[in-house]
Amino acid sequence: MKNPDDQNDDPAIGDMARRRFLQGVALATGAGALAVNGGAWGGSTLSDAFADFFQQHYQRMTEAEIRATIERIERKAKRRYGVDIRVDNTPAQEGVIFGYAINVSKCRGYRDCVHACARENNLSSDTQYIRVIEMDRDSTDLRHGDHYYDHEQVPVEGKYYLPMQCMQCDNPPCVKACPVEATWTEPDGIVVVDYDWCIGCRYCMTACPYQARHFNWGHPDLTSAGLNPDTHYLGNRPRPRGVVEKCHFCVQRTRKGRQPACQEACPTGARIFGNLLDPDSEIRYVLEHKAVFRLKEDLGTEPKFWYFRDE
Amino acid sequence: MSDSRSGLFGFVLNGLGHMFRGGLLYWAWLALLLVLIVLGGWHYYLQLRDGLLVTNMSNQVSWGFYISNFTFLVGVAAAAVMLVVPAYIFNRKDIKDVVLMGDTMAIGAVAMAILFVVVDLGRPDRFWHLIPFIGRFNFPESMLAWDVIVLNGYLLLNFGISFYIVYNHYQGKEPNASRYFPWVLLAIFWAISIHTVTAFLYSANSARPYWHNALLAPRFIASAFASGPALMAIGLQIIRRVSDYPIRQSVIDHLALVAAIALQVTLFFVLAELFTDFYNEGEHAASARYLFFGLDGHTALTPWIWTAVLLLAVALLILMIHPLRTHPVYMNIAFVLTVVGVWIEKGMGLVIPAFVPTPIGEIYEYAPSATEIMVSLGIWAIGLLLFTLLAKAALPVQCSFLREKAHREVTHDDA
Known part of the structure; x- marks a missing residue:
């Protein structure tokens, strides 16, 4: 069967052609769900659409199956965006559990982390993994914080800034909630999502x-x-519609010894990220020498995300 | 009845025959339901094409009208036990004659509840991930996995029991109690479990103080036993009017009494919760304050909940005053008010406020979009159609069986 997408490079036209092509596939096979949802990517070839539909859970695939899946993901990204992406599958490193600490005294509310994260992680324009909340100096009550502050200049007198993102809880209620085990904690402590397994129930x-x-x-x-284009299977690869995603501590970078994009982007040095199991790491120094606190600790979620202030 | 027609095939054929035989009113009713189903189906197609973007749900309020309806319908399904228990445990003959209609309503309600979850999924094409063994089922960890089991199990149980009884009646036999009674017992416990598990689905979330309390499951059951019997009483009276099925007034009176008691318990539970929330008001009461009085000028839900309070108060008043409760008109007004009131209280009033404010303090309001309303109407029409067709197929069998039985008893007495 000839792939109609090979004939043109215009992504918009290609998309329409694919959609029409897929509708034909659906009529021929009776698999209406495939056409309507367009596989994971809004358009696909017949064999890829079938492979999408029957794709196994990440943790259940063999090495060879993962390789084939990655090739398919790269192929689909090429077709949809015209970009050669690389989907990495580096596993968690031995003896590493990641943790994060934020120096609230140093955060000045620039939101450079927010934007660096969005670029690094291929976020849709309506999604931000990091949220910086503008808080009143005299309060820790999140309900009176401003999530959407928009000033000419920050920081504003009388305010402090509280960046929030996924806390990579050690006892994550989200993992427990998922009815299909599409989200789990990796050995390096990162809570990840298999975007191709999530059913989108949002529990x-x-x-x-x-x-x-x-x-x-x-x-x-x-x-x-x-x-x-530098992506990870469990990280920043382009996501399909109708599934949940979240911060994954830049798994595509951090598993290769790099810092997360938000840490690198922070101009004030408020962000400290590292290996909790390494006694010489900066994060361990902070945890041992600063009066740290965590958000909603009373819920028993055990976040691996701390806050502290300069004394 | 000839032997060739008394087999399973004949039974099904007979049922199908009855489904598609009826007067003008019957066909008009089916046509109306079909129009709603087609409209709902079209809007669901648009939702599949464009994504859940066409709903008014958001990352802040991530569950909305669909899950609200789901919650209400699980209650209606569970309330079938309010006929099953007196029929089978206390051997009320008048109720035993109509208990099948309760089961049929439970089937329709569970089917709707399941459909409401399906239309809420971002990836319905991956439904097979939920099938145990084939997919990857997070059981017993996930409360949603529990809900999948109890809802589907309840559907099968009710269908199986009803099928067995009607099939026996079709063959002119009294169903063998020792064969179906254990399943009836199981179904009674199962009915309570579907509502308990659904309540736990919410109360399990320590992130959301509005749900995270031990009273939620009892409150669920109490309000279900008000709205379910009310809806059943309405349904039974309609059936009595359009068919010659012998439904005694004592059954309706029984349901009215159950609704009256359950409604009192419901309101007591709500008051207990409001007292605890507001006597020493803290952050945990933010959602309740939002629901009843609005929060920081956001008041989208307050008209809903005060409407519900008013409807339920009037219904309770009618149901508590004996001459009004037994009055054919006032009684039915109370039934309708109860159903609508609980639909608001258990639906929008229970689901949405838990998301406002969000666990990190953001206030983002929600009202269903046109798509959500149309798809929901379509699902209600599917449920009503299912109930109508099943009842239409079962009623003639039941009628002739009951007539023959009465005849046998009369001749027996004569002898």
Whole structure:
């Protein structure tokens, strides 16, 4: 069977052609669900559409199956965005559990982390993994914080800034909630999502006390120019519509010894990220020498995300 | 009845025959339901095409009208035990004659509840991930996995029991109690479990103080036993009017009494919760304050909940005053008010406020979109159609069986 997409390079026309092509597939096979949802990518070839439909859970696939899946993911990204992405599958490293600490005294509310994260992780324009909340100096009550502050200049007198993202809880209520085990904790402590297994019930979002999970209500509006081609299977690869995603501590970077994009982007040095099992790491120094606190500790979620202030 | 027609095939054929035989009113009713189903189906198609973007749900309020309806319908399904228990445990003959209609309503309600979850999924094409062994079922960890089991199990149980009884009646036999009674017992416990598990689905979330309390499951059951019997009483009276099925007034009176008691318990539970929330008001009461009085100028839900309070108060008043409760008109007004009131209280009033404010303090309001309303109407029409067709097929069998039985008893007395 000839793939109609090979004949043109215009992504818009290609998309329409694919949609029409897929509708033909659906009529021929009676698999209406495939056409309507367009596989995971809004358009696909017949064999890829079938492979999408029957794709196994990440943890159940053999090495060879994962390789084939990765090739398919790369092929689909090429077709949709015209970009050669690389989907890495580096496993968690031995003796590593990641943790994060934020120096609240140093955060000045610039939101550089928010935007660096969005670029690095191929976020749709309606999604941000990091949220910086503008708080009154005299309060720790999140309900009176401003999530959408928009000033000419920050910081504003009388305010402090509280960045929040997925806390990578050691006892994550979201993982417990998922009816199909599409989300789990990796050996390096990162809570990840298999975007191709999630059924989009959003029960994990209901369970999360930190509002750290985000749903793809429509198809992510990524552009070819803005796409970061260096991706990880459990991280920043382009996501399909109708599934949940979240911060994964930049798994595509951190498993290769790099810092997360938000840490690198922070101009004030408020962000400290590292290996909790390494006694010489900066994060361990902070935990041992600073008066640290965690958000909603009373819920027993055991976040691996701390806050502290300069004394 | 000839032997060739008394087999399973003949039974099904007979049922199908009855489903598609009826007067003008019957066909008009079916046509209305079909129009709603087609409209709902079209809007569901649009939702599949464009994504859940066409709903008004958001990352802040991530469950909405669909899950609200789901919650209400689980209650209606569970309330079938309010006929099953007196019929089978206390051997009320008048109720035993109509208990099948309770089961049929439970089938329709569970089917709707399941459909409401399906339309809420972002990836319905991956439904097979939920099938135990084939997919990957997070049991017993996930409360949603429990809900999948209890809802589907309840559907099968009710269908199986009803089928067995009607099939025996079709063959002119008294069903063998020792064969179906254990299943009836199981179904009674199962009915309570579907509502308990659904309540636990919410109360399990320590992130959401509005749900995270031990009273939620008892409150669920209490309000279900008000709205379910009310809806059943309405349904039974309609059946009595359009068919010659012998439904005694004592059954309706029984349901009215159950609704009256359950409604009192419901309101007591609500008051207990409001007292605890507001006497020493803290952050845990933010959602309740939002629901009843609005929060920081956001008041989208207050008209809903005060409407519900008013409807339920009037219904309770009618149901508590004996001459009004037994009055054919006032009684039915109370039934309708109860159903609508609980639908609001258990639906929008229970699901939405838990998301407002969000666990990190953001206030983002929600009202269903046109798509959500149309798809929901379509699902209600599917449930009503299912109930109508099943009842239409079963009623003639039941009628002739009951007539023959009465005849046998009369001749027996004569002898």
